[in-house]
Amino acid sequence: MEKKTNPNVRMWQGNVACAEGAIAAGCRFFAGYPITPSSEIAEVLALRFPVIGGNFIQMEDEIAAMGAIIGGSLGGAKTMTATSGPGFSLKQENIGFAVMAEVPCVIVNVQRGGPSTGLPTHAAQSDVMQARWGTHGDHPIIVLCPSSVRETYDLTIRAFSLAEKYRMPVILLSDEIIGHLTEKIEIPDPSTIEIIDRKKPTDTPENYLPYKMDDSDIPAMANFGEGYRYHVTGLAHDETGFPTNDPKKIRAQMLRLNRKIQRFRDDIVEVETFNTDDMDVLVISFGSTARSAKRAVINAREKDVKAGLLRLKTIWPFPDKEIEALYKPVRKIVVAEMNLGQIAHEIEWATRREKPVVRVNKIDGEPITPNEIFEAIIS
Amino acid sequence: MDYLYYLREDKMPHIWCDGCGHGIILKSILRVIDKLGWEKDDIAMVSGIGCSSRTPGYVDFNTLHTTHGRAIAFATGLKIVKPNLHVIIVSGDGDATAIGGNHFIHAARRNIDLTVIIYNNYIYGMTGGQASPTTPVGKKASTAPYGNPDAPFDISRLAQAAGAAYVARSTVYHVGKTDRYIEQAFLKKGFSVVEVMTPCPTSYGRRNKEGNGVEMMMFQKKNSVGVERAQKMSEEELQGKIITGVFVDKEQNNYLQRYEEVIDKAKQINQ
Numbered sequence: 001m002e003k004k005t006n007p008n009v010r011m012w013q014g015n016v017a018c019a020e021g022a023i024a025a026g027c028r029f030f031a032g033y034p035i036t037p038s039s040e041i042a043e044v045l046a047l048r049f050p051v052i053g054g055n056f057i058q059m060e061d062e063i064a065a066m067g068a069i070i071g072g073s074l075g076g077a078k079t080m081t082a083t084s085g086p087g088f089s090l091k092q093e094n095i096g097f098a099v100m101a102e103v104p105c106v107i108v109n110v111q112r113g114g115p116s117t118g119l120p121t122h123a124a125q126s127d128v129m130q131a132r133w134g135t136h137g138d139h140p141i142i143v144l145c146p147s148s149v150r151e152t153y154d155l156t157i158r159a160f161s162l163a164e165k166y167r168m169p170v171i172l173l174s175d176e177i178i179g180h181l182t183e184k185i186e187i188p189d190p191s192t193i194e195i196i197d198r199k200k201p202t203d204t205p206e207n208y209l210p211y212k213m214d215d216s217d218i219p220a221m222a223n224f225g226e227g228y229r230y231h232v233t234g235l236a237h238d239e240t241g242f243p244t245n246d247p248k249k250i251r252a253q254m255l256r257l258n259r260k261i262q263r264f265r266d267d268i269v270e271v272e273t274f275n276t277d278d279m280d281v282l283v284i285s286f287g288s289t290a291r292s293a294k295r296a297v298i299n300a301r302e303k304d305v306k307a308g309l310l311r312l313k314t315i316w317p318f319p320d321k322e323i324e325a326l327y328k329p330v331r332k333i334v335v336a337e338m339n340l341g342q343i344a345h346e347i348e349w350a351t352r353r354e355k356p357v358v359r360v361n362k363i364d365g366e367p368i369t370p371n372e373i374f375e376a377i378i379s
Numbered sequence: 380m381d382y383l384y385y386l387r388e389d390k391m392p393h394i395w396c397d398g399c400g401h402g403i404i405l406k407s408i409l410r411v412i413d414k415l416g417w418e419k420d421d422i423a424m425v426s427g428i429g430c431s432s433r434t435p436g437y438v439d440f441n442t443l444h445t446t447h448g449r450a451i452a453f454a455t456g457l458k459i460v461k462p463n464l465h466v467i468i469v470s471g472d473g474d475a476t477a478i479g480g481n482h483f484i485h486a487a488r489r490n491i492d493l494t495v496i497i498y499n500n501y502i503y504g505m506t507g508g509q510a511s512p513t514t515p516v517g518k519k520a521s522t523a524p525y526g527n528p529d530a531p532f533d534i535s536r537l538a539q540a541a542g543a544a545y546v547a548r549s550t551v552y553h554v555g556k557t558d559r560y561i562e563q564a565f566l567k568k569g570f571s572v573v574e575v576m577t578p579c580p581t582s583y584g585r586r587n588k589e590g591n592g593v594e595m596m597m598f599q600k601k602n603s604v605g606v607e608r609a610q611k612m613s614e615e616e617l618q619g620k621i622i623t624g625v626f627v628d629k630e631q632n633n634y635l636q637r638y639e640e641v642i643d644k645a646k647q648i649n650q
Contacts, residue, residue: 050638050642051645057456059452061481067445067446067449068455069456070453072459072460075464224443229420231443231444242390
């Protein structure tokens with residue numbers, strides 16, 4: 001009998017799925033610097049890009065890699081860099097530039113233990129707050145957290161879509177466990193993947209305003225070298241893109257910059273629920289830890305404890321409304337994360353501390369086990 | 380030629396002080412662009428932070444004013460994605476060789492087809508006269524009130540050692556030379572550096588009693604030595620001199636040409 005093979009099945013590591021997801025999204029320029037546990041993303045793209053018309057470059061440092069992808073994006077390409085904790089720290093200033101100048105790009109942080117050199121080969125989820133506030137100044141940011149290899153593929157594509165749609169850097173916050181986990185997955189047919197490209201100007205070059213204030217809150221973006229000569233700066237600027245000290249103009253632009261995310265947060269925030277309909281214990285988790293949390297919820301149900309799981313796929317903007325909709329009937333909330341409570345703190349705020357929040361934390365490089373979360377559920 | 384054609388007139392007056400040499404360099408750049416007949420749409424000017432880095436705001440090209448020291452990194456990404464753009468970087472001594480020193484030497488090593496014009500005035504002018512990596516030993520700066528204890532970089536020699544395809548140094552007094560070097564740099568299909576010595580009377584000249592902009596330019600005139608003549612001079616004789624001329628002018632494959640070879644190899648293997 002002829003054995004039928006599914007051409008869309010892959011045995012991939014999370015980092016490979018990230019690189020392949022970027023290719024599927026149309027990314028054709030990657031600049032990076034080697035760092036564990038993210039290097040496989042660079043290695044796959046170094047191998048694949050020359051064959052498919054993309055450009056890979058290994059830069060001299062993390063800062064240069066971040067600068068290069070902003071420059072490449074201004075040239076019109078979808079661009080990405082990948083790093084881990086120490087490298088993510090180094091990239092922060094230029095991430096702020098991409099926010100301020102509204103340049104779409106994707107930054108992958110495969111989290112490892114910190115602070116400093118920390119645990120290069122062990123997982124952590126301790127860059128939650130750095131992803132939110134790592135660069136200085138009031139700024140919006142979008143951060144996505146995959147829990148599986150397939151989801152790494154999907155969320156990498158989505159990171160590009162959101163970056164292009166909202167003209168801003170998007171961070172894919174993976175972790176060492178997901179990055180180095182190999183799973184059998186089925187990738188979607190390319191024709192079914194939604195790809196979003198940046199809005200191009202329809203105005204003539206003479207009338208083009210790169211930071212135009214209009215109803216959309218998202219100005220059209222011209223690529224360098226295509227007839228629209230304009231100015232891009234990290235300085236506070238007005239609609240024309242040139243620096244200004246006029247408080248009225250600065251305020252208008254800064255409020256628009258932040259409003260982009262507040263206004264469209266429902267389009268950006270994604271969560272997944274499991275067994276939440278009749279629950280009296282709400283478990284909240286994200287990334288690799290959400291896998292242990294799901295097992296813990298299943299185990300609790302077997303012991304007739306009504307536990308449910310809320311898994312955060314988007315962590316910034318924070319899914320406060322989604323938590324709001326779930327927490328009222330529950331007895332307590334269990335938050336599992338590989339840090340000392342960075343998301344738990346947000347949850348206490350979102351639920352006004354109306355319910356006890358039990359924290360399950362680990363910062364020694366070991367994954368949180370289902371049993372550790374189970375104990376917190378039944379205690 | 381019509382300089383105004385290339386300038387954003389509505390952005391004037393510029394921020395540069397009386398006696399500053401930066402405007403002279405800007406005019407050299409524009410003259411060469413005009414001579415070469417480059418279209419404004421095909422030019423990108425990229426800068427970092429500092430007085431020199433404000434140049435892109437005044438010129439009618441695709442202009443990018445990046446973070447401190449990082450102009451070359453941004454420009455590298457832009458050039459790779461849009462190889463037909465003429466990508467020009469303008470930078471200062473501090474921007475290019477202190478905070479941006481790593482990008483500078485690695486772009487030279489990589490020999491990517493970019494031109495960097497460095498406005499070297501020995502000082503951080505915009506922020507009030509702090510010592511830079513080119514401030515000579517003993518000279519005063521706001522952060523070296525008793526004289527600078529740090530040894531300076533020779534930017535052109537640094538670029539040469541790092542592998543740049545074209546390196547030249549001039550001064551704002553020697554406008555003809557500056558134009559010639561910038562033209563050669565623009566035409567070079569590789570990493571090219573033109574270092575132009577420019578007076579900062581406000582933050583450097585005043586503190587070191589070197590006079591106004593004109594007097595500082597006269598110093599350049601009297602103390603410049605051509606690179607060939609300098610080879611015959613002792614180190615003592617060269618003290619305080621500015622060595623001008625072309626340090627490097629060589630043909631070698633640039634980064635994008637080498638990446639084309641990578642593409643060919645990859646396609647053969649993956650056929």
